[in-house]
Amino acid sequence: MLTVLTALGVLAGAALAGAAPAAAVPAGGRGERIAAGVVYREFDITAAAGRTRAHLLTVDLGDPHVRVDLLHPRAVAARATVSRLADSAGAVAGVNGDFFDITETQHPGVEATGASVGPAVAGGRVLKAAVPTGQRFGPPLPPGATTRDVLGVGADRRARLDRLSLTGSVTTPHGRLRLGGLDQYALPQNSVGAFTSRWGAASRERAVCGTDTDRAAPCSTETYEVAVRRGRVVGAAGTPGRGPIPAGTTVLVGRERGARELRGLTVGDAVTVTHRLVAARARVPYAFAVGGYPVLRHGRPLAGLDDRASAVRTVAGLRGGGRQLLLLALDGADDSRTGMTIAEEAAAMRGLGASDAFNLDGGGSSEMVTRARGARGVTVRNHPSGGAERPVPNGIGVFSR
Structure with a gap:
């Protein structure tokens, strides 16, 4: 009692x-x-x-x-x-x-990003999506809970509990790829994630560390990233970079199969990135949401x-x-x-x-x-x-x- x-x-x-x-x-x-x-x-x-x-x-x-x-x-x-x-x-x-990536003692040399675990919506604008549940920083979740769980207030001014899942794609000359992450400190295995100017100057290296079930697992050895501006590839690198991302630029980071797919792109290729968060319950858009x-x-x-x-x-x-x-x-x-x-x-x-x-x-x-x-x-x-x-x-x- x-x-x-x-x-x-x-x-x-x-x-x-x-x-x-x-x-x-x-x-x-x-x-x-x-x-x-x-x-x-x-x-x-x-x-x-x-x-x-x-x-x-x-x-x-x-x-x-x-x-x-x-x-x-x-x-x-x-x-x-x-x-x-x-x-x-x-x-x-x-x-x-929300809980957040406060330390990276399991990955020597990798900086903690300070980024939150779950989805985030501010002023009706999507800021980020959720990391895989196994990559969550914090105490164990209750049975059935996931990193996609949110508390939000909709356009109807009512607060509710919900789940927000990322849906999106990367369209390239070679086909369409599923988007696996948006401005989040950990990406699913074999995926491609998008980082925008909202991410900040922190290194993107943490995004390819751990696995879907073990945040302490080693960082991936198969990575690649490309920068897209005005719908065209403008640069590439074999490892995730760091530093501010200019407004209007999207950096795509791939690990394992996602890295292999990105390696097929060359400077000048047309690339379109789309993304949104989809609510499991609400029928109105969220003005605010936190994980x-x-x-x-x-x-x-x-x-x-x-x-x-x-x-x-x-x-x-x-x-x-x-x-x-x-x-x-x-x-x-x-x-x-x-x-x-x-x-x-x-x-x-x-x-x-x-x-x-x-x-x-x-x-x-x-x-x-x-x-x-x-x-x-x-x-x-x-x-x-x-x-x-x-x-x-x-x-x-x-x-x-």
């Missing part, structure tokens, strides 16, 4: 396997109005490992003054602190987002959630048919960093009235910021467990006119 202590009462979360109805935060609970449609609260949660402080944002997506969007640096393969991302975007609040994985669906925790490892966590919940978004970050201060298990996290979100919940990156990445009225910058509400803000590749920003 999970217990949530609020300022004006006790909120009991239903047991994971029980049938007790989920409780809601008491209507009279003390909260701070950050902006129109955005309320902040903090309270204590007592879980199996002890008591931890929780920070909660309730975002009313039905309020026409409110919207959420992806916080991100100018490049996919780049990182910045949540406070810097929120300040630069003018957000009134925000939390950290992670689901822990609660239709009021029921997913089977197989970890119930042993307690950690500082960040989680998003959906309430009121997706009209309300709950953003919760735990505190990493020494006296309150006991955290929760993933199973307890799901129970806590159900106890807060969420029908669905989505786990984001945690540990030293967990962070929540808010902006006081009239303030020029945001304030970090929780204590990052690393003692300082960790640069991250993206986050969820809350905006209010």
Whole structure:
């Protein structure tokens, strides 16, 4: 049983396997109005490992003054602190987002890219696709979850859990190739991936390391890349390169069979690259989407959630048919960093009235910021467990006119 202590009462979360109805935060609970449609609260949660402080944002997506969007640096393969991302975007609040490629100790000499694991959509524009599930950086996924899972808000202003899969092609004089990746730090075996100016200056070498089932596997020895500008091949190289990609240029990186297919191209050949992300459920386009994985669906925790490892966590919940978004970050201060298990996290979100919940990156990445009225910058509400803000590749920003 999970217990949530609020300022004006006790909120009991239903047991994971029980049938007790989920409780809601008491209507009279003390909260701070950050902006129109955005309320902040903090309270204590007592879980199996002890008591931890929780920070909660309730975002009313039905309020026409409110919207959420992806916080991100100018490049996919780049990182910045949540406070810097929120300040630069003018957000009134925000939390950290997806897991990311933070270290490459398995591949000596290969730089970590800092790029996120899952798909990303900002302002209705696709930024990137998901790496293969076996190439994911982070704790094991629950059964049935994949790197394509997203939390998104559609053009209808409703939040939902979904999956976004890449579909695309590379048309050459020799035929059409399936596109296997878009601005992502790992490509499927035997594939061709596209890198655009949105990727940034980071090396593309990491994209050909690991396998579809083992991120620690050696880097491929059979690689090739070509640069395409204005529909024509303008250059080629035997190994993935690095450095900024000019606007209007697409770099195609191939590994194994994909490399052999690209070697058939010569400078001047006509090449057309197409790509888009296809939703598994939504019938409306996404204005915003971020990667992670689901822990609660239709009021029921997913089977197989970890119930042993307690950690500082960040989680998003959906309430009121997706009209309300709950953003919760735990505190990493020494006296309150006991955290929760993933199973307890799901129970806590159900106890807060969420029908669905989505786990984001945690540990030293967990962070929540808010902006006081009239303030020029945001304030970090929780204590990052690393003692300082960790640069991250993206986050969820809350905006209010």
